Amino acid sequence: MTSPHTPLHTPSAAVQVLWAKSGQLSAGTGWLPVLHHLLDVGACAAAILEREPASTRDLLAGDLGVPDTDLAVRWTCALAALHDLGKASPAFQHKAEVLAARVWKVLPWQNHSESTPHGLVTQKLLPPLLEARGWNSGVARRAAQAIGCHHGQRQDTPRAPDRGTGLEWQAVQDELLTLVLTAFGLQDSPAPP
Numbered sequence: 001m002t003s004p005h006t007p008l009h010t011p012s013a014a015v016q017v018l019w020a021k022s023g024q025l026s027a028g029t030g031w032l033p034v035l036h037h038l039l040d041v042g043a044c045a046a047a048i049l050e051r052e053p054a055s056t057r058d059l060l061a062g063d064l065g066v067p068d069t070d071l072a073v074r075w076t077c078a079l080a081a082l083h084d085l086g087k088a089s090p091a092f093q094h095k096a097e098v099l100a101a102r103v104w105k106v107l108p109w110q111n112h113s114e115s116t117p118h119g120l121v122t123q124k125l126l127p128p129l130l131e132a133r134g135w136n137s138g139v140a141r142r143a144a145q146a147i148g149c150h151h152g153q154r155q156d157t158p159r160a161p162d163r164g165t166g167l168e169w170q171a172v173q174d175e176l177l178t179l180v181l182t183a184f185g186l187q188d189s190p191a192p193p
Helices: 013-017 034-051 054-064 069-087 097-104 118-131 137-151 167-183
Strands: 019-024 029-033
Touching (some): 013 034, 013 097, 013 167, 019 034, 019 097, 034 054, 034 069, 034 167, 069 118, 069 137, 118 137, 118 167
Antiparallel strands (some): 019 029
């Protein structure tokens, strides 16, 4: 992860209101922002990988095609963090009325009569974001499928995934990706092959 002296830019108002977890949906209290949840999961992955034998980190470097294990661990942690990027979509944000009301003040509301699982949304959103950062399209798609199916569903599930459409939603999804990559010191790193 970045050093304590590496500044992260102040997240936009949209990033600040997107929620990932809520203990009391009706009251809108006890909520956890999407960005915090993403970074928490990435940090947990880092803690787990610290306890793994060196051979595990060597395997990650080989699988990702990167030159050293430190870089492989940082990519693995960042990719794990991105598992819930799909929560930064209207398909998820509408689920808690009180919390959603705050989101709709910053991002355009979109009606969703049928919710699409956020893992499927992650699988749909992530490839073009990674490709814009130099990832090979096939690698980006496969990585997104692996990351997004953390609840056991793949994109080819019959329900069509919500795309989190609109320029404002795409901008906040891209910002979250940028913040995660920056937190793991990957903002200037070439994409894993």
